[in-house]
Amino acid sequence: MNSKKIIGPTFEEMLHPDKIDPKIRKIALEKMKEDPLDPINFFNITWRGPDNKIKYVVLPKKLTGVDANIIVMYGRDFPTGSHKVGATYSILVEKVIRNEVDPSYHTLIWPSTGNYGIGGAWVGCRMKFDTIVILPEGMSKERFEIINSYGARVIATPGSESNVKEIYDKSKEIWSQNPEKVRILNQFSEFGNYRFHYYVTGNTMIELVQNEKIGNGRIAAVVSGVGSAGTIACGDRIKQVFSDAKIVTLEPIQCPTISMNGYGSHDIQGIGDKHVTWIHNVMNSDAVVAVDDMESKKGLQLLTDEVGKRFLKDFIEPKAVDEISTIFGISGVANVLGAIKVAKQYKFGPNDNIITIATDTIDRYHSVMADLDRQFGKMDLSEAKSRFNSIFMGVKTDWFFEGTLENRRRWHNLKYYTWVEQQGKSVEELNEQMNLSYWEKQQAIVKETDKLIYDYRKKEGYD
Known part of the structure; x- marks a missing residue:
């Protein structure tokens, strides 16, 4: 089995796509319309157009x-068609590059009310993961159609946009059936x-x-x-x-x-x-x-x-x-x-x-x-x-x-009731969030992740 991971750009390359290898960037731009499901489109995750100007x-x-x-x-x-794909890619690539998830073994769950789930379906399936999106049944029918078209499974939960606890509960239910194999990538708590x-x-x-x-x-x-x-x-x-x-x-x-x-x-x-x-x-x-x-x-x-x-x-x-x-x-x-x-x-x-x-x-x-x-x-x-x-x-x-x-x-x-009482976060970490240093530590991980991606691509001959 090929153990090479499917990864894409660094944070710096998403910010400045002109720093992507020109050959890769050229192919990615061509595939944007020719084959939007090709993983090379990871290199099109950016706020900038083909001319590198901001949209x-x-x-x-x-x-x-x-x-x-x-x-x-x-x-x-x-x-x-949504910037949420940048968030889903960033969350998953941080875990893939650190060997926290493996497409040959893990099933990914993306709890969502729409665009995050669409992004998770696109990213997860492009990285060859078994992918499940949890979505409230009251969301637009277009959301369900798009998720299915990307190759993911979708499970509808009761309610609409504001019924997030029901999404959490369904995610936990699936996870509890096989906690070693299932990984929940929760957009509301994942710092990617x-x-x-x-x-x-x-x-x-x-x-x-x-x-x-x-x-x-x-x-x-x-x-x-x-x-x-x-x-x-x-x-x-x-x-x-x-x-x-x-x-x-x-x-x-x-x-x-x-x-x-x-x-x-x-x-x-x-x-x-x-x-x-x-x-x-x-x-x-x-x-x-x-x-x-x-x-x-x-x-x-x-x-x-x-x-x-x-x-x-x-x-x-x-x-x-x-x-x-x-x-x-x-x-x-x-x-x-x-x-x-x-x-x-x-x-x-x-x-x-x-x-x-x-x-x-x-x-x-x-x-x-x-x-x-x-x-x-x-x-x-x-x-x-x-x-x-x-x-x-x-x-x-x-x-x-x-x-x-x-x-x-x-x-x-207000975070206490959702995150400590329901989702298992600690009071100690909640208290730490009052301090600027907590957020600065999260920001510093950008450079660490970029280095891991660069090193991996060099080792595997991506660059």
């Missing part, structure tokens, strides 16, 4: 209604997820505002919906460069867990999972904002439906409207609404840059849009105008919670 848009101010620059980096062109966004996403954001000379070349705020809390890790890196940047966590009004110690069911698929995640450095969060799930869905339909686009093209450059329509899913629109709220709350001006993420695209939500049509009727121009005025122009600064010392401690303390 982003600065939203038209006629759409946002604020003076600040709202910059959106988008995950559309990653393998699988944190490290991908700290190093790759965070540094990409910094280079974007500096190299593209947007606004004042600084980052005033980062806004990110919290699903796994991987993406918000970019804030830890950004604060090391821009110490006055606001790191803002976003969640649904219908499930205000961090902000209100609350609960509930919502449909901003990909965020708001009814707990505070283990890898979220809440002591570094400056605020939590909440947005409405229905506004996020109706806003997405406005940006992507032909009628909505026709309305927007009356006052926004048509080319910009067409581009915007290809980069957003529900959580991306939620992030934009949160960014507008942040701009208004802090009274940011035309030189200030707020940066956020569009995780996936409308391709995953056609069934959700069809449900809106059945519920509210087809959108016409009058409805498009109403949605634009109420959803985008009508953003208020309610549901805004500042990260005071007391609030940060509350957010931190």
Whole structure:
């Protein structure tokens, strides 16, 4: 049996793909469309395009209604169509390179509410692992179809986006049947997820505002919906460069867990999972904002439906409207609404840059849009105008919670109930998370992992 491991880029190569061997990069770019299931596509995990330029848009101010620059980096062109594939690859490659998992023996479980599971299916199967994704039954049908197409098995659990405990329980049930063979790769606690966004996403954001000379070349705020809390890790890196940047966590009004110690069911698929995640450095969060799930869905339909686009093209450059329509899913629109709220709350001006993420695209939500049509009727121009005025122009600064010392401690303390009582973490490690040194140790593992990947590739003749 061939013992060679299937691995891909280092963290540094995901940040700067121009550092990949040109021959490998060329083949990877060719395979992106020719054969998207080829493992060589690991080398396409990056925020940059074939020209090594960062994929982003600065939203038209006629759409946002604020003076600040709202910059959106988008995950559309990653393998699988979402940046979550970077987190799944990083989590698994860290374990493969340290011989913690073996494709000839272990079964991998990826607990997810969507894009992480899609990424896990793609990455796990490309690395030749038996792969299972656990997903709530209420998620869009497109998610299930994509996971199956990548060769993974998928198990549906009761509930929707905010029913994460049910996913945990099913994962534990499968693991308990064969604990030696089964490995659970939990996005909410695996620090490979944190490290991908700290190093790759965070540094990409910094280079974007500096190299593209947007606004004042600084980052005033980062806004990110919290699903796994991987993406918000970019804030830890950004604060090391821009110490006055606001790191803002976003969640649904219908499930205000961090902000209100609350609960509930919502449909901003990909965020708001009814707990505070283990890898979220809440002591570094400056605020939590909440947005409405229905506004996020109706806003997405406005940006992507032909009628909505026709309305927007009356006052926004048509080319910009067409581009915007290809980069957003529900959580991306939620992030934009949160960014507008942040701009208004802090009274940011035309030189200030707020940066956020569009995780996936409308391709995953056609069934959700069809449900809106059945519920509210087809959108016409009058409805498009109403949605634009109420959803985008009508953003208020309610549901805004500042990260005071007391609030940060509350957010931190909420971890106890999920992670110590239910998931077996220690109180001692929970206490350590209050200290900056805990997170700095996690960040340092990036260089260690890169060295292990370089050494392995050299030994096996990859390089």
